[in-house]
Amino acid sequence: MTSDEVALKALMIAGLEGDSAAHRMFLQRLSGQLRAFYKGKLLRIGRSAAEAEDLVQEALVAVHIQRDTYDPAELLTPWVYAIARYKLIDHLRRTRASLAHVPIDDAKGLLAEDDLVAAESAYDLEKLMAKLPQKMRVAIQCVKLEGLSVAEAAGKCGMSESAVKVNVHRGLRALAALIAREKET
């Protein structure tokens, strides 16, 4: 297997065990590969590469909220590729483009290239956050943006620790759904 698979998988597994630094590094490295992947795909079907960053962020959110569907006994690359490809097809469908043919046996191509030019998407996190139910917004604000521990956030928001965790998780899922809905309008 490629060194990328081995290195990324190690970071992913550390992240699954709750290592924030490893998880951040994993997402960072993955974002470069996703960016190169989406730019290539979009250009090949005659769409603007500017959409790539939206897709990169969507795929990163999906990888994060679905990370418990990764089976550590399996290779990481096909799992990531399946999500990246699913999000691309979903994006093309939602933006009403003619459905492009995205070949299924292209998993190797995903980790082959890297594009680490930091970039910005069309999404406005603050506006999206404002649409979340209050509990979810507060939980994400405290735990994910201000970096308070779950225990500190629980004390500050008057929620139990498990309620904070549930609201963070549901809030991220709701954010992903808001992003998808934004495209259709």
Added chain:
Amino acid sequence: MRTDDLIAMLGTNVEPVNHRRVAQTVSSAIAIGAATSLGLTLVASGVRTDLNAVGAWTFLAVKLGFAVAIVAVGSVHLVRAARPGGERKTPISILTLPFIAMMVLAAISIAYAPSSHWSRMVVGDQWLECLVSIPVIAVMPFAAVVWAVRRSAPTSLERAGALAGLVAGGLSAVGYALHCTDDSLPFVALWYGAAVALCALAGAILGPRLLRW
């Protein structure tokens, strides 16, 4: 939103996750589906009353074996198909094994029976009831299984939907087998097989709508 900011947000206070959750959720949905299927059969139609008849227990065992085999093979593949990229590891050939085995048994039993019995063995008494009951009983198990798969991230929605339908159909056949009094192998192969296949087909059609994430 800058991608670096998003990564910083996602990578803050990362909780450990349970990578067995998909299998656990799908298994509990299958248990719920089995309970509703058995419950509905017991309440609505009742267990067959002729279990003293010659060979009744044998045929009950065959029907249950067929249905349980479908559920067993189907649920292993359903857990795979619920995960991103899992559709690569769900070969259709293995899923048809219980059906093929049942058809082989049916063919053998027809070959040994006098030709005057053939039409009765195939059509039975309640073929229509069987063909309708199994998909109807399958609705609740299907809902339970779809709920579980929705909590995961299938990337081939048709396939995940078809597997959800297959498992629901199998669970339903487990219940219906307790009620059914048509004791012939060709009957089981044809009508049980067709009813479960119908469930899988319905699942494949509904999958893209129900399982999108």
